[in-house]
Amino acid sequence: MASEAALWLREERSGRGPQPEYSRAQIAAAAVKLADAGGLAAASTRRVADAIGTGPASLYRYVRNRGELIALMADQVSGEYEYPQTFTGDWLADILALARQQFAILMRHPWMIDVSRSGAPIGPAAVDFLEQALRALEPVEVGGRVKLEAIAMMSAIVTMFAQEALAGSSTSTDGQEATAQFLAHVMTAGRHPHLAAAMTDTSTPPLEGADLLDRVLAKTLTGLLIG
Amino acid sequence: MASEAALWLREERSGRGPQPEYSRAQIAAAAVKLADAGGLAAASTRRVADAIGTGPASLYRYVRNRGELIALMADQVSGEYEYPQTFTGDWLADILALARQQFAILMRHPWMIDVSRSGAPIGPAAVDFLEQALRALEPVEVGGRVKLEAIAMMSAIVTMFAQEALAGSSTSTDGQEATAQFLAHVMTAGRHPHLAAAMTDTSTPPLEGADLLDRVLAKTLTGLLIG
DNA sequence: CACGACTGCGAACACCGATCGCATAACGTC
DNA sequence: GACGTTATGCGATCGGTGTTCGCAGTCGTG
Numbered sequence: 352m353a354s355e356a357a358l359w360l361r362e363e364r365s366g367r368g369p370q371p372e373y374s375r376a377q378i379a380a381a382a383v384k385l386a387d388a389g390g391l392a393a394a395s396t397r398r399v400a401d402a403i404g405t406g407p408a409s410l411y412r413y414v415r416n417r418g419e420l421i422a423l424m425a426d427q428v429s430g431e432y433e434y435p436q437t438f439t440g441d442w443l444a445d446i447l448a449l450a451r452q453q454f455a456i457l458m459r460h461p462w463m464i465d466v467s468r469s470g471a472p473i474g475p476a477a478v479d480f481l482e483q484a485l486r487a488l489e490p491v492e493v494g495g496r497v498k499l500e501a502i503a504m505m506s507a508i509v510t511m512f513a514q515e516a517l518a519g520s521s522t523s524t525d526g527q528e529a530t531a532q533f534l535a536h537v538m539t540a541g542r543h544p545h546l547a548a549a550m551t552d553t554s555t556p557p558l559e560g561a562d563l564l565d566r567v568l569a570k571t572l573t574g575l576l577i578g
Numbered sequence: 579m580a581s582e583a584a585l586w587l588r589e590e591r592s593g594r595g596p597q598p599e600y601s602r603a604q605i606a607a608a609a610v611k612l613a614d615a616g617g618l619a620a621a622s623t624r625r626v627a628d629a630i631g632t633g634p635a636s637l638y639r640y641v642r643n644r645g646e647l648i649a650l651m652a653d654q655v656s657g658e659y660e661y662p663q664t665f666t667g668d669w670l671a672d673i674l675a676l677a678r679q680q681f682a683i684l685m686r687h688p689w690m691i692d693v694s695r696s697g698a699p700i701g702p703a704a705v706d707f708l709e710q711a712l713r714a715l716e717p718v719e720v721g722g723r724v725k726l727e728a729i730a731m732m733s734a735i736v737t738m739f740a741q742e743a744l745a746g747s748s749t750s751t752d753g754q755e756a757t758a759q760f761l762a763h764v765m766t767a768g769r770h771p772h773l774a775a776a777m778t779d780t781s782t783p784p785l786e787g788a789d790l791l792d793r794v795l796a797k798t799l800t801g802l803l804i805g
Numbered sequence: 806c807a808c809g810a811c812t813g814c815g816a817a818c819a820c821c822g823a824t825c826g827c828a829t830a831a832c833g834t835c
Numbered sequence: 836g837a838c839g840t841t842a843t844g845c846g847a848t849c850g851g852t853g854t855t856c857g858c859a860g861t862c863g864t865g
Contacts, residue, residue, distance in 0.1 A: 356759075357755070357760055358756060359763075360760060366810085366811090366863070367811050367864080369811065369812050369813085369860080369861040369863090370861095370862080371811095372812085392852095395853080396852080396854080405813075405814075406814045406815065408814050408816090408856090409812080411854070411855085412813075416854075417852095465696070468695045469692070470741060470745070472753040472760075473761065474760070475764075478770060478773065479770075482770040482771075482772050482773045485773060485775075485776055486772050489772070494782035495775055495777065495779030495781075496781075496782050499777075500794075504735070504738070504794070511731070514697060525645075526649075526698075527699075529586070530699045530700045533585075533587060533699075534700065534705070536586075536587060537705050543705060543708075543709040544709075545709050545712035545713050545716070545722075546705065546709045546712060548712075548722055549722025549725055550722065550726075551722075552722030554721040554722075555721035555723050567727075567731075567802065570801035570805050571797075571798050571801055574797035574800070574801040574805070575794065575798070578801070593831095593832070593841085594831075594832055594833080594841040596829075596830040596831050596832090596841095597832095597843085598842085599843085622821065623822060624820085624822085633844070633846070634823090635823085635847090636843080636845055638823075638824085639842080639843055639844075643822075643823075644821095644822065
């Protein structure tokens, strides 16, 4: 329990001693750049350290461990949202607008998909997002807990779609290829008729991604909040 | 593209040479045991290797890389499902039964939460699950693609609830604690009124987990499949 | 002015995933 | 049954990772 002050409760500068050469924002920016280019693994403590031109050990003056570094990155990126001063009053339209922003952010920073799925700690920018989402949901007449659940569900769905969108576009992972190869084999083997039928189904042409996301979110959210 | 045969298309024994000392099942079982006890990170190639009493290099005769080892573990655990010979015909009840099994498996093997969220490659047992889920959804009159989407959504929701359930029970991660500490501070600061209100909301008493899961799944799935 | 809190950082530790090369064991073939 | 082909087991090793230690240097405060 003597875990000392958590990242977001520590002051960036603590008064005494020489002034730090870098700011959290600078470090986060450098790390985000690395991760954007080479995935989350590319933002290792060492690589980030010498991206800002310092030794591996120096980073630990700003951050207790790599988890906190990633928290810094996540919060920096969560600062990219732009919130309207006033919402329209149409809660579904308002929250869908937020969802679309989240989707765009995930597409800009694919590593953020991994981060948001692994239950990243919440920082100031994430708190702002929650506040705004709740503000958008103000017209809905259900308890706050239910709204928070709905927001979490929304995030999960957006993340899921972002992953799928990226999996389709970028160069396929070897895992993807292995799965495709194996599925092809399974379907020809004929012992999974329902699966085979479902995968060759053409009755519903693959709807455009963004459109599908809107539709699914609308159904899910109305189901959770008014159904 | 010369990635050779994928894991599940390779034979376990390839005819020539001495017969392997261990089977995939044995290795997977050992790795699962380690991961159950100490998390996914505890199932490192080295630790798994000397858990079965061999050197670190020997594992690579059975598996091309750690990803394949994890795929082995995931599929072994996916073999824990038990499917009825015939479904009841009530598609919602039938698929909810599958969802509950998935939830139970995730509670038994918490590391599986991470695995299933990081888009693990699909193996034989996972294919069986898909087949059975589609069989349960047979009465529903929508295209196969939509059904697959619904199943993916169901898995995502179950995974989300499993994570939340574990976060509440087990000893809190330091990340969890940091978040709690920070949220407490944010709420007393008073600049996020909606959030503060939502988190102290007692209008809807925290519903029992399993019950909540059922409810949310029912709403979401009916929304996606018939709405 | 001096003390002590703080910073930068080279060196090191304990791991990790993965590869190489060699001795050894089993199978198909003649 | 001998042989060559083909796998396997595995010690040694490489490059990378997160993290800690200890020391020299710097700045604010008493």
